[in-house]
Amino acid sequence: MNPYETIDSYLQTHLTENLAELTRLVAQPSVGAQNLGMEKCAALVADLLARRGFHVEIMPTGGAPVVFGERKGRNNAKTLLFYNHYDVQPAEPLELWETPPFEPALRNGKLYGRGVSDDKSHITARLYAIDALLDSAGELPCNVKFIIEGEEETGSLHLPQFITANREKLSADACIWEFGGVDHREIPMQYLGLRGICYVQLSVETAAIDVHSGQGGSIFPNAAWRLVWALNSLKGPDEKIRIPGWYEDILPPTRRDRELFDQQPDAAPEYLKMYGVKNFLKGLTGGTDLYLAEVFEPTCTICGLTSGYQGAGSKTVLPAKASAKVDFRIVQGQTIEKCLALLRQHLDTEGFSDIQIEFLGGGPAAKTDPDDPFIQLVVRTAAEVFESEMELIPMVGGSGPNYPFVHELKLPVATAGLGYPDTRAHAPNENIRLDLYLKHARHMARVLTEFAR
Numbered sequence: 001m002n003p004y005e006t007i008d009s010y011l012q013t014h015l016t017e018n019l020a021e022l023t024r025l026v027a028q029p030s031v032g033a034q035n036l037g038m039e040k041c042a043a044l045v046a047d048l049l050a051r052r053g054f055h056v057e058i059m060p061t062g063g064a065p066v067v068f069g070e071r072k073g074r075n076n077a078k079t080l081l082f083y084n085h086y087d088v089q090p091a092e093p094l095e096l097w098e099t100p101p102f103e104p105a106l107r108n109g110k111l112y113g114r115g116v117s118d119d120k121s122h123i124t125a126r127l128y129a130i131d132a133l134l135d136s137a138g139e140l141p142c143n144v145k146f147i148i149e150g151e152e153e154t155g156s157l158h159l160p161q162f163i164t165a166n167r168e169k170l171s172a173d174a175c176i177w178e179f180g181g182v183d184h185r186e187i188p189m190q191y192l193g194l195r196g197i198c199y200v201q202l203s204v205e206t207a208a209i210d211v212h213s214g215q216g217g218s219i220f221p222n223a224a225w226r227l228v229w230a231l232n233s234l235k236g237p238d239e240k241i242r243i244p245g246w247y248e249d250i251l252p253p254t255r256r257d258r259e260l261f262d263q264q265p266d267a268a269p270e271y272l273k274m275y276g277v278k279n280f281l282k283g284l285t286g287g288t289d290l291y292l293a294e295v296f297e298p299t300c301t302i303c304g305l306t307s308g309y310q311g312a313g314s315k316t317v318l319p320a321k322a323s324a325k326v327d328f329r330i331v332q333g334q335t336i337e338k339c340l341a342l343l344r345q346h347l348d349t350e351g352f353s354d355i356q357i358e359f360l361g362g363g364p365a366a367k368t369d370p371d372d373p374f375i376q377l378v379v380r381t382a383a384e385v386f387e388s389e390m391e392l393i394p395m396v397g398g399s400g401p402n403y404p405f406v407h408e409l410k411l412p413v414a415t416a417g418l419g420y421p422d423t424r425a426h427a428p429n430e431n432i433r434l435d436l437y438l439k440h441a442r443h444m445a446r447v448l449t450e451f452a453r
């Protein structure tokens, strides 16, 4: 007999009520970048937790507040911490949405709306699992804590300090991360690590005002050129970052990391097709080497450049200002402090003391051991629900604030969720599949139950 029969049947029959909560949450805009609806959304999330008997606090951070919730369980010696976020990306461009982003709409087994996948459904699906457990036993199997922040989409600027300042309150034995899901083969994925990021704006101002290029072109410095030359010194066509010391502290991938990628199907054909690129950098052709390069190597990416005139026709102007957004993905061993210091030193040495560096956010890389017993538990319980073995990915190329969870709170961090390749997070028509929503709730009920043993 399935020991989760009562749980599963609860989850099967109460979906409409639970989705009503998710719908209400998605209908409340919470766009961090535009400071839209943040307080209201935090209050709504706090209410969802309080209704389940959680002790809830809305805590200030210097930015958007953190919602913290805690409820004791039968096994008082074990605590599971959920990390989620209630902020969402801007909904623009609005004209590409089939239905308005903050009016959640159900079509063909999918729920559409900004933030429905990233990350509001992950909050409510986990609460749904908690509902089912409370309904069947009247109590939770173990202690449960939630930390739900409001700055994930804008770089989690205040989260590391918040965690350091509230280490006791957040103490736990393991953590479930905000996202997860299945890949294009419907196989649930376990992402064990996140690459770090150091995001900066480089800017230069060479004059008080723009100048007629006929007048200034041969006698005044040009901000656009200054910036281009400075950028040119950061990386060469061989893709090597030219900042001295940049690679010094890097920890290479382990044999186990390599082994895990060896088990993955070659991503090359899909990447080439999906993005319409002709070939990869550095002579890469695919297989494990492509995966390792994708997630275990540092990058220097120009994300945007601004200077002078770019409108219709011509304008003969010598720009006084220029700026660029540059994202450096950093890997295990690298720190933000050292990267910023090396960058400053390099620009100064190369004669670019006039280039200002503004740090816009980021954090170091961190990963969890694939053989940690908690990871094994999450993998084992997923297999039953998803009817296929969860696959382990040692590291992903993207970034998130997992470092303080791994290194400050000292927790194994597992990913689990209801994402899928067409979930369109950050894009128009963001959506979730209800079948995966239900599976994630069933998975979480199992994780909580078996973790308590």
Ligand SMILES: [Zn+2]
Binding pocket: 089, 118, 153, 425, 426
């Ligand atoms: Zn996001």
